[in-house]
Each structure stands twice: as C-alpha cells, then as structure tokens.
Amino acid sequence: MPLFFLSYARIPGERGPGHDPDKPVFHFFEMLRDRVADLAGVPVEAAGFVERNDGDEDDVARALSRCQVFVPLYSKRYFSDTYCGRQWTAFARRAASGSLPHTVPVLWTPYPVASVPGAVSARPEIVEGGGETEDAYATSGLHQLLDLEEEAALPVVDRLARRIVESATGVSMAPDLDRRTLNTMPDAFAAAPPRPPMRITVLAPSRDRLPIGREPSRYGPKETDWCPYGPVAGGPVAEQVKELARNLGFAPEVVSFDKTLVELEGRNTPVGPWTLVVDPWALQDPEASGRARTFDAAHRPWTAVLTAFADDDPQTKEHSERLRGLVQAAFPRFLRLGRMGEQEAVRGLVTADAFALWFGELAESSYMRYLRYIRPQSTPRNASQGRPPGVGADGLGSGEGGSEVRR
Missing domain, CATH: 3.40.50 (Rossmann fold)
Structure with a gap:
C-alpha cells in the first residue's frame, strides 16, 4: 500500500542506455520518495510508486488501487494524455466509493488555465511571498527548478512530502485493478458534451x-x-x-x-x-x-x-x-x-x-x-426521457456526485 502514486505524462522519444526523456521525473520521484519515507518512518519501497518504462502494467493498476495519495505532475501534456486521464478516472472513482483518497498536485511545467479539463478541481499549492524558491516554482514549475539548481528545489520537495504524509490517513484500499480494467476506463480529460x-x-x-x-x-x-x-x-x-x-x-x-x-x-x-x-x-x-x-x-x-x-x-x-x-x-x-x-x-x-x-x-x-x-x-409525462447523459433522477451525475471543494 504505497503512500503515494506519482502520475506523469510520458515524453515521446527513443529510450536507450543512459538516455531517457523522463529521467527528470524519476529523479524527482526518488527525492520525494526518500523524504516521505523519512517523515513517515516507513521503508523506501513503501513510500511511493511510479511507473517505470519497463514496469508491469498490472503493478501500475494495483498500486493505483492501493495508494493513499495521488500525486499528478501538472503540465499541458498531462491534461492531453489519455493514459493519465484513465488514471485520474480510476482514482476519482475511489473517492466516489468513499475510500477518501487525497490528491497533492505538483506544478511540473507551466500550463495555460484554458488547458485544464473540467474534471480537474485540485490546484498545485503555491505559497505566495514564500521567497525566491517559491516564486520560481510558481513561475516556472518544479522541472525547471530542478534543472537549474537541485538544492533550490529541496524546500518545495520537502513541503510536498509533508503534504503527502499529512494526507495519508484514514484511506482504505479499493478492489485491485488489472491492466485491462485500467486501460478501458474513460479518459477523464476528454471533452465532455457541451453544457448550456x-x-x-x-x-x-x-x-x-x-x-x-x-x-x-x-x-x-x-x-x-x-x-x-x-x-x-x-x-x-x-x-x-x-x-x-x-x-x-x-x-x-x-x-x-x-x-x-x-x-x-x-x-x-x-x-x-x-x-x-x-x-x-x-x-x-x-x-x-x-x-x-x-x-x-x-x-x-x-x-x-x-x-x-x-x-x-x-x-x-x-x-x-x-x-x-x-x-x-x-x-x-x-x-x-x-x-x-x-x-x-x-x-x-x-x-x-x-x-x-x-x-x-x-x-x-x-x-x-x-x-x-x-x-x-x-418532459411532463416521463422525467427520465431526455435526461442529459450521466444525470440521475435527482439531478446528480451517476456515481460521481457533486463537485468537491478542496482547500
């Protein structure tokens, strides 16, 4: 039951010995995992999970079912990635089922507000007036901060780790997913039917x-x-x-x-x-x-x-x-x-x-x-006819509930 699951959009490109476009993601994961392990007093292997290039897809689905905190790396690419949208759906359904998992988003690279899908309500935590490091994080994202000076990123990594440990309480596991179930889930980021x-x-x-x-x-x-x-x-x-x-x-x-x-x-x-x-x-x-x-x-x-x-x-x-x-x-x-x-x-x-x-x-x-x-x-004779897709008789979406306020 890993404390957190790191969700990221894979960068396309060739991978080989000594070269991986997603190397910065894995480096950040290791920094965050080690700090979470220290703060929570758990073994490193139990602190977090990230999908590796040669990983087993069933392990990914299982970790998504068992993690206590979902940590997405926000970027423009992330919000257009179908696989990330499926992971988001899987985690959102755990929230709807009452297991109460938490989301701690990370600003990985800057993205236009217009690119954020309607399904996404959680925003990266930005500390205004928090000093040069926080200002750089809010402006350029953690990827660039790590690229320019790793030491400068440590306070942000520490704060994210503390948020994960604070959030990882009272969360129960969902039934295990397998790769087939995960890969057939709807993409939460796909455009929804137009509203009025x-x-x-x-x-x-x-x-x-x-x-x-x-x-x-x-x-x-x-x-x-x-x-x-x-x-x-x-x-x-x-x-x-x-x-x-x-x-x-x-x-x-x-x-x-x-x-x-x-x-x-x-x-x-x-x-x-x-x-x-x-x-x-x-x-x-x-x-x-x-x-x-x-x-x-x-x-x-x-x-x-x-x-x-x-x-x-x-x-x-x-x-x-x-x-x-x-x-x-x-x-x-x-x-x-x-x-x-x-x-x-x-x-x-x-x-x-x-x-x-x-x-x-x-x-x-x-x-x-x-x-x-x-x-x-x-629809005076039959209130169920002409109902917008996914809207139940009480006006709420099927299984997803109303919007949740996250502070």
Whole structure:
C-alpha cells in the first residue's frame, strides 16, 4: 500500500542506455520518495510508486488501487494524455466509493488555465511571498527548478512530502485493478458534451459612477471592467468568470442586469444557470440596491450570488462592517435559505483563489438545480426521457456526485 502514486505524462522519444526523456521525473520521484519515507518512518519501497518504462502494467493498476495519495505532475501534456486521464478516472472513482483518497498536485511545467479539463478541481499549492524558491516554482514549475539548481528545489520537495504524509490517513484500499480494467476506463480529460449557456451579470459601478470617496484604480469605463482583486490577480472579474465557466464546459455570456430582471420575472424556460457577481460598494446606490433585492426576492433555483470582499483593498477592509450590512440587506433570502457554501459566497470572498473555488462549486450546484427545474417542463409525462447523459433522477451525475471543494 504505497503512500503515494506519482502520475506523469510520458515524453515521446527513443529510450536507450543512459538516455531517457523522463529521467527528470524519476529523479524527482526518488527525492520525494526518500523524504516521505523519512517523515513517515516507513521503508523506501513503501513510500511511493511510479511507473517505470519497463514496469508491469498490472503493478501500475494495483498500486493505483492501493495508494493513499495521488500525486499528478501538472503540465499541458498531462491534461492531453489519455493514459493519465484513465488514471485520474480510476482514482476519482475511489473517492466516489468513499475510500477518501487525497490528491497533492505538483506544478511540473507551466500550463495555460484554458488547458485544464473540467474534471480537474485540485490546484498545485503555491505559497505566495514564500521567497525566491517559491516564486520560481510558481513561475516556472518544479522541472525547471530542478534543472537549474537541485538544492533550490529541496524546500518545495520537502513541503510536498509533508503534504503527502499529512494526507495519508484514514484511506482504505479499493478492489485491485488489472491492466485491462485500467486501460478501458474513460479518459477523464476528454471533452465532455457541451453544457448550456451560463449567464453572468456584474453588479458594480463604472469609474464615472463611483460612490463619493471610492478609490478608482479597480474600476473602468464599464461595469464589467471592475477588478475586485486588482489587475494582477485575474484582471476584470467578468473575464475571470467567463474563463472559469468555459473550463467547466459552459458557454459563458455576460449580460446586463436589465436582461437579468426580464428573464427572472418572465415565465419562459431559462436558457441556463445564472451567476450574479456583486461589488458591495455598488449597493450604496439605491437603484443598484433595489435591483439586488429584486434578484434576491425572485430566488430562482438556477441562480447564484458571489460577493467580492478583497482583503488587499484597504478601503474595503476599513468599511467592511458597513458594506457587509448592505449585502445582508440586499440578499436576505439567499443568506437565510441558501446552503452554507452559498451563504459564504454571498457574505464575501476575500481572495481570487477563494472566489474561483466557490464559483466552481456554485456553478455546479446551480446547474443541477437548473436541470431539475427544466425537466418537468420539458418532459411532463416521463422525467427520465431526455435526461442529459450521466444525470440521475435527482439531478446528480451517476456515481460521481457533486463537485468537491478542496482547500
């Protein structure tokens, strides 16, 4: 039962004596395995597993069934590798079965956010302001850090080893896999069937309509230019949310608040889930506050609200008590009737990472409620007919459950 299983995308190319394109992967594995063995007090051979070029595929499948922590090496190549996608599916099914294994991702080489499949929610742990080593890891990935100076990578390897040892508790084995079962599993990274549009509405002032005294650096000519976490941390929130929605398989569409109200008050079937992103400063304006209360009173099941309370914004921190009071007055139903995560998102998310995390969670839950809402209207005689593939009668995916928040 190895403590961790290292999953990586094999680099194509000839292999021979003294030459292997994946040699850096195996070198990192040995460093990590040795440190995990020291910290956990286990033999080296029990600390970790990695698939070697001449390894037995049944051993790979068995180790994947028995490991306690899954350690994927994130790269653009990884997210397009079918075999890695099958390994991801095998491990995800263990999580769905209740054995509660953990994932500790590693930033191996930088990758575009758009390349991350919707099935992937865990992100590599990056320590902001952690010094030159952490900055180099966050910018260039561990592969380059090891290539440039092995000693510089040791703090990152040590932190990953500690995360693995901390996570390797209370995990039970799954039934052993064999090579045939593993090789016939679906690729978790394959493109999923398209989802419906996702409407996105931003309730924020433009730069020329700011409250008196509000610092203007995070605003622009349009409401959608608002950058709650600053221009560096994601840029305009409308673009950030569109990118997150695309990664989840939705077709995002930014629409005005007027269009929101028309659809909320109408009786036509909604075209998809809807997310309202709120700047608490906007609620000082009576008109904007009234719109928010109207949105709250409608309380449509396919809607979600996220409020940005940036903790690096001195003005927002200084006036946080008053601003939170405005939010509570504008969204009493969401705060009273919403689930715990929904309430937290409405009260205010203080970092860009928290915002992205909760957007993914609420997008999935509002999508499931959207499916439950439209099903009786579209299939009044038999609710199972016309059901989207993989969606059960309760609106949840077959066997995979809802989205899981990872902190």
